[in-house]
Amino acid sequence: MLNKIMMSGRLITEPAVTTKNDLRYCKFSIAVDQPKRKGIDTAETDNFTCLAFDDNANAVSFLYSKGGTITFVGSLRNAPDNTAVLIVEELHFKNKFAVKVDVNSDQLF
Structure with a gap:
């Protein structure tokens, strides 16, 4: 079975890394615009909850902020409350971007 999605949307919450156990x-x-329908000027928006783990979590927290656009490949999972959660597996960048260095750890992102 295949469980892969690609999403591109605007962050509506500020990403922050959390450590637990x-x-x-x-x-x-993220907020993702639905395709515009003929005769309608505004697109409706769907909101999705996303989770990134380990290095992806660090990259999302460091490179993105509320209001920015993110594109990723991932999978769809059920949360304990029976809602859908998107799991980030690969981050994709549009065009060129500047390489950033975490000055505390000398790690490149």
Whole structure:
């Protein structure tokens, strides 16, 4: 079975890394515009909850902020409350971007 999605949307929450029981994750929400329908000027928006783990969590927290656009490949999972959660597996960047260095750890992003 195949469970892959690609999403591009605008962050509606500020991403931050959380550590719980030696697990690092970043939880954030994105707004994704639906395709415009003929005769309608405004597009409706869907909101999704996303989770990134380990290095992806660090990258999302460091490179993105509320209001920015993010594109990623991931999978769809059920949360304990029976809602859908998007799991970030690969980050994709549009065009060129500047390489940033975490000055505290000398790690490149």
